[in-house]
Amino acid sequence: MSDIIPITPLPNAAATSADGLGCHAGKDQMLDAAAKAGKSEVLAQYAADYPKGPHDQPQSMCPAFGSLRVGLRMRRTATILSGSACCVYGLTFTSHFYGARRTVGYVPFNSETLVTGKLFEDIRDAVYEQADPDKLDCIVIINLCVPTASGVPLQLLPKEINGVRIIGIDVPGFGVPTHAEAKDVLAGAMLHYARQEAMAGPVAAPRQGRSAKPTITLLGEMFPADPMIIAQMIAPMDLAVGTVAPTREWRELYAALDCKAVAAIHPFYTASVREFQAAGRPIVGSAPVGIEGTHDWLGAIGAACGVSQDKIDAARNQTLGAMRGVLASQKINGRITLSGYEGSELLVARLLIECGADLRYVGSACPATPWNQHDAEWLKSKGVHVQFRASLEQDLASMHEFKPQLAIGTTPVVQAAKELCIPSLYFTNLISARPLMGVAGAGSLIQVVNAAMGNQARFDEMKAFFGTVGQGDEAGVWENVPVMHPDFKKEVRRQFEKKQKKRKAEEMG
Numbered sequence: 490m491s492d493i494i495p496i497t498p499l500p501n502a503a504a505t506s507a508d509g510l511g512c513h514a515g516k517d518q519m520l521d522a523a524a525k526a527g528k529s530e531v532l533a534q535y536a537a538d539y540p541k542g543p544h545d546q547p548q549s550m551c552p553a554f555g556s557l558r559v560g561l562r563m564r565r566t567a568t569i570l571s572g573s574a575c576c577v578y579g580l581t582f583t584s585h586f587y588g589a590r591r592t593v594g595y596v597p598f599n600s601e602t603l604v605t606g607k608l609f610e611d612i613r614d615a616v617y618e619q620a621d622p623d624k625l626d627c628i629v630i631i632n633l634c635v636p637t638a639s640g641v642p643l644q645l646l647p648k649e650i651n652g653v654r655i656i657g658i659d660v661p662g663f664g665v666p667t668h669a670e671a672k673d674v675l676a677g678a679m680l681h682y683a684r685q686e687a688m689a690g691p692v693a694a695p696r697q698g699r700s701a702k703p704t705i706t707l708l709g710e711m712f713p714a715d716p717m718i719i720a721q722m723i724a725p726m727d728l729a730v731g732t733v734a735p736t737r738e739w740r741e742l743y744a745a746l747d748c749k750a751v752a753a754i755h756p757f758y759t760a761s762v763r764e765f766q767a768a769g770r771p772i773v774g775s776a777p778v779g780i781e782g783t784h785d786w787l788g789a790i791g792a793a794c795g796v797s798q799d800k801i802d803a804a805r806n807q808t809l810g811a812m813r814g815v816l817a818s819q820k821i822n823g824r825i826t827l828s829g830y831e832g833s834e835l836l837v838a839r840l841l842i843e844c845g846a847d848l849r850y851v852g853s854a855c856p857a858t859p860w861n862q863h864d865a866e867w868l869k870s871k872g873v874h875v876q877f878r879a880s881l882e883q884d885l886a887s888m889h890e891f892k893p894q895l896a897i898g899t900t901p902v903v904q905a906a907k908e909l910c911i912p913s914l915y916f917t918n919l920i921s922a923r924p925l926m927g928v929a930g931a932g933s934l935i936q937v938v939n940a941a942m943g944n945q946a947r948f949d950e951m952k953a954f955f956g957t958v959g960q961g962d963e964a965g966v967w968e969n970v971p972v973m974h975p976d977f978k979k980e981v982r983r984q985f986e987k988k989q990k991k992r993k994a995e996e997m998g
């Protein structure tokens with residue numbers, strides 16, 4: 490157990506004691522509270538790393554899920570949340586829905602422990618209790634919205650206890666726009682820690698030993714087959730795939746840093762990229778998707794690693810020939826709109842176009858970065874509307890405007906598409922969860938997209954059968970056939986308009 494530290498009141502606990510603070514409450518109020526509570530520096534860094542606009546808060550899940558997920562996927566790593574019980578309930582529920590199979594730690598608080606600063610002491614005690622070097626390499630503590638806004642000072646925790654590394658991060662919904670970028674908050678913090686360790690002295694080698702060839706670190710969570718596919722593609726350049734970051738184990742962080750170059754497959758890992766650049770590693774954006782994408786990416790990787798042109802050509806010849814064969818024999822025929830919040834939307838969009846799709850719109854909740862610039866320009870040159878920090882309204886508007894044969898999107902987009910009788914696919918569960926790179930990526934995407942588009946007749950049949958049942962005023966569960974009351978509606982509208990007029994008159998004095 491730790492030495493008990495004196496209880497010191499939090500810098501601005503009172504600012505968070507109002508009812509209803511959270512992702513549904515005033516963001517400006519929370520930001521202001523956090524700034525007064527001494528979190529200005531971390532919030533300024535987030536604002537620089539994760540630029541906002543035109544739409545500053547995408548309608549996706551709680552951002553902290555990204556950090557939580559990165560921690561939960563790592564061996565010998567414990568994750569503890571500090572936040573409101575309702576937030577923790579939602580986050581643990583989602584974690585287990587996605588198969589965490591791991592306990593999520595929680596340090597609860599009430600207004601008294603928050604206001605007096607006892608919460609920080611409770612967190613410190615919890616960390617000391619958990620820090621067993623036989624079981625753990627690392628403990629991650631995540632401050633959610635309210636503890637961040639009230640200034641719970643995780644930076645004052647010891648950096649290490651009994652050899653167990655302690656990493657405290659603030660991941661408020663009002664500072665980190667998406668769960669994708671929240672993955673970067675933790676991955677960046679871990680890479681920073683590991684880089685300091687590597688600079689201070691010898692560190693553990695990867696479990697399977699160091700690669701004999703120079704390695705490429707792949708940045709971004711991807712389908713498990715994709716790193717293997719990429720490894721085959723770059724083999725003619727005498728390069729190997731090292732590690733995928735976020736990593737699955739602490740010692741892999743050293744291997745990730747010990748690379749020849751980093752492929753920012755997912756483009757939003759700004760803090761992680763900063764650590765790789767500090768370690769002197771070149772960064773290559775985009776990914777080997779489709780023929781043109783693969784051609785350009787292999788060239789960029791070869792150039793970043795100083796590979797000779799004949800080896801780059803050999804790598805291109807090996808992959809592109811097979812890919813041309815797949816794309817010549819299968820095609821996607823149809824108009825598609827695409828949106829998501831995973832950060833890989835532009836890569837999928839490129840592949841769809843190369844597979845023959847008539848893609849009109851791609852919306853991503855993630856921002857424009859140097860690592861997706863090439864993809865955005867390529868897509869725009871093909872006449873695709875590229876929307877960064879896309880809102881749900883923009884995603885839906887694109888679907889209404891372009892009337893696609895297939896809408897790929899987030900849950901509410903898919904729901905709206907179904908209502909409109911448009912076949913649809915969930916981006917996260919059905920597109921992200923399959924290979925995207927190389928020949929396998931093209932073959933797999935064509936198959937799933939064509940199968941979904943082929944469902945139009947079933948949609949039409951269902952629509953013809955059900956008609957407008959369950960729509961609009963008739964939505965919900967009815968025991969009898971719903972009876973409409975247009976007179977009642979009229980009366981309610983009349984009263985509403987009267988109230989509006991009265992309010993306006995009062996405002997004008």
Ligand code: SF4
Pocket residue numbers: 510511512513551552553572573575576579633634635661662663
């Ligand atoms: S932690 Fe997540 S769920 Fe809780 S208030 Fe913040 S954004 Fe909302």
